[in-house]
Amino acid sequence: MSIAQSTSVQTSVSQSSTLLQTMSAMAFGVVVLLAVGFAPMDAAHNAAHDTRHSLAFPCH
Amino acid sequence: MIFRSIITNALLLGLVTGIFLSITQQIGVTPIIFAAESFEQSEAETDTSEADVPTTTVVAEAPAQETVSVEQSAHDHSTHDHASHDHGDSHHDATDQAAVAGPAEVQSTVVQEQVDHHDDHGHSHDADAWAPEDGAERTFYTYVSNVLAAIGFAAVLLALMAQVQLQGLAQVSIGRGLLWGGAGFIALFLVPGIGLPPEIPGIEAAVIGSRQNWWLLAVVSAAAGLGVIAFAPKFYKAGGAVLLALPFLIGAPHPAGPAFIHPDPKVVESLTNLHEQFIIASGISNLLFWLLLGAACAWVLNRWPLTNSESDVVRNG
Numbered sequence: 001m002s003i004a005q006s007t008s009v010q011t012s013v014s015q016s017s018t019l020l021q022t023m024s025a026m027a028f029g030v031v032v033l034l035a036v037g038f039a040p041m042d043a044a045h046n047a048a049h050d051t052r053h054s055l056a057f058p059c060h
Numbered sequence: 061m062i063f064r065s066i067i068t069n070a071l072l073l074g075l076v077t078g079i080f081l082s083i084t085q086q087i088g089v090t091p092i093i094f095a096a097e098s099f100e101q102s103e104a105e106t107d108t109s110e111a112d113v114p115t116t117t118v119v120a121e122a123p124a125q126e127t128v129s130v131e132q133s134a135h136d137h138s139t140h141d142h143a144s145h146d147h148g149d150s151h152h153d154a155t156d157q158a159a160v161a162g163p164a165e166v167q168s169t170v171v172q173e174q175v176d177h178h179d180d181h182g183h184s185h186d187a188d189a190w191a192p193e194d195g196a197e198r199t200f201y202t203y204v205s206n207v208l209a210a211i212g213f214a215a216v217l218l219a220l221m222a223q224v225q226l227q228g229l230a231q232v233s234i235g236r237g238l239l240w241g242g243a244g245f246i247a248l249f250l251v252p253g254i255g256l257p258p259e260i261p262g263i264e265a266a267v268i269g270s271r272q273n274w275w276l277l278a279v280v281s282a283a284a285g286l287g288v289i290a291f292a293p294k295f296y297k298a299g300g301a302v303l304l305a306l307p308f309l310i311g312a313p314h315p316a317g318p319a320f321i322h323p324d325p326k327v328v329e330s331l332t333n334l335h336e337q338f339i340i341a342s343g344i345s346n347l348l349f350w351l352l353l354g355a356a357c358a359w360v361l362n363r364w365p366l367t368n369s370e371s372d373v374v375r376n377g
Contacts, residue, residue: 029215
């Protein structure tokens with residue numbers, strides 16, 4: 001009984017920790033993409049200009 | 061530690077696939093951007109010569125990639141304009157040009173000096189802002205931006221694949237990875253591209269903020285829609301189609317006038333052709349990139365990131 005309980009607690013902890021980790025990794029990717037594709041500063045825009053056009057991100 | 065595995069793999073995969081993307085772009089896509097920009101340069105050249113200002117600096121900025129046909133058109137354009145335009149009163153000249161350009165141009169053309177006009181369409185918002193020099197420096201920054209973008213795409217794709225696989229929704233084989241890549245192409249290029257086709261420099265478009273908002277809506281709802289179609293129970297799959305259609309029910313922002321407002325119809329025709337080529341070339345480049353990224357992410361995912369945690373889940377469950 002107690003073994004079964006602790007196992008199920010471990011599983012849910014492991015699953016929620018997994019979800020947190022995958023979602024954090026996804027958030028990292030989204031932040032990088034927003035920086036490359038959407039950062040409004042002129043210098044960032046000019047550096048990534050051809051990438052933005054080629055990936056069909058809205059530009060100008 | 062799944063987080064670290066995903067980030068490490070995203071960095072490596074982003075480097076490899078980003079360089080692959082850059083090479084396909086360099087072959088088929090960026091030459092079209094340079095050609096379209098040279099029309100902007102020739103327009104600026106004509107404007108400054110109309111205002112009786114020395115053109116040497118503008119000419120020096122013209123990209124080295126300018127083709128023979130571009131030069132020919134640019135020459136025709138300047139000849140045509142010199143024959144038909146009034147060189148005397150600069151205010152009259154501005155109004156005359158505004159009549160050709162359309163209402164969107166009136167304010168900037170009248171307020172600004174003729175000399176500044178080319179800044180409205182140049183790829184720099186502020187003429188003083190830093191920009192890479194054309195040539196090796198510009199190519200280098202494009203490679204860096206492509207690699208960064210690929211790292212971002214890889215992180216998102218790996219995270220989603222890992223979550224799907226850990227929840228037991230699907231086993232991500234390399235073949236399935238190609239499908240994931242195809243879905244990435246549809247969500248990140250095809251669906252937003254139907255509403256807002258890939259743009260070349262010089263094209264008239266709606267305000268940047270409204271296009272970015274619509275683009276984000278299109279990408280997020282397309283990705284969610286594809287996810288629902290792929291993984292939700294049958295009963296809910298129709299909801300995926302609704303999500304895919306949602307951005308088009310709202311409608312992409314577009315300006316009222318024509319796509320190109322260059323005064324010379326020959327140049328407009330060339331730009332229109334370039335734009336069609338650009339849509340095809342960037343589509344091919346993006347499709348190849350996404351298929352490679354999808355397959356590579358699936359391959360990497362099954363090599364090591366999930367082995368520890370997956371066995372934990374299996375053992376505990």
